[in-house]
Amino acid sequence: MGIRIGVILLVLSAWANSMLAQKTAIDYSEYYDYNEALNFFEKEKFASALQNFEATILSISDPHQEVRVNAEYYRGVCALYLQHKDAEFLLERFTIEHPDSPWVQKIYIQIGDYNFKKRKYKKATYWYKKVKEHKLKGQEK
Secondary structure, eight states, X not given: OHHHHHHHHHHHHHHHHHHHHHHHHHHTSTTHHHHHHHHHHHTTOHHHHHXXXXXXXHHOOXXXXXXXXHHHHHXXXXXXXXXXXXXXXXXHHHHHHOTTOTTHHHHHHHHHHHHHHTTOHHHHHHHHHTOOGGGOOGGGO
């Protein structure tokens, strides 16, 4: 009986160690920077998020890979929140390179809002007119 319990404890201990090792492997995966960037973004730490999104973009060579596309979107949004001069360019380029992305309509609104807040009403109107309302989801309408 004592040997059975010892064997069971040994197996459980080995299993627990392998679970911890897997978590470490996941933490250092190719998406580590992306996950960190999302955490920073949610905490509104846009400068740190921007750096991690840029690292993600550099680490993924396929320009159509979903994580890279998302990182490109968030990079532009971070730049917009940080009022970087290239923010509008980054987001506009995103809409050209990924015209079928679900982010495109949101980008039009975000750039419109950005220009509206800067009192650039003609430019804001230009971006708002690009929005296709039927492509918007729930709250975005």
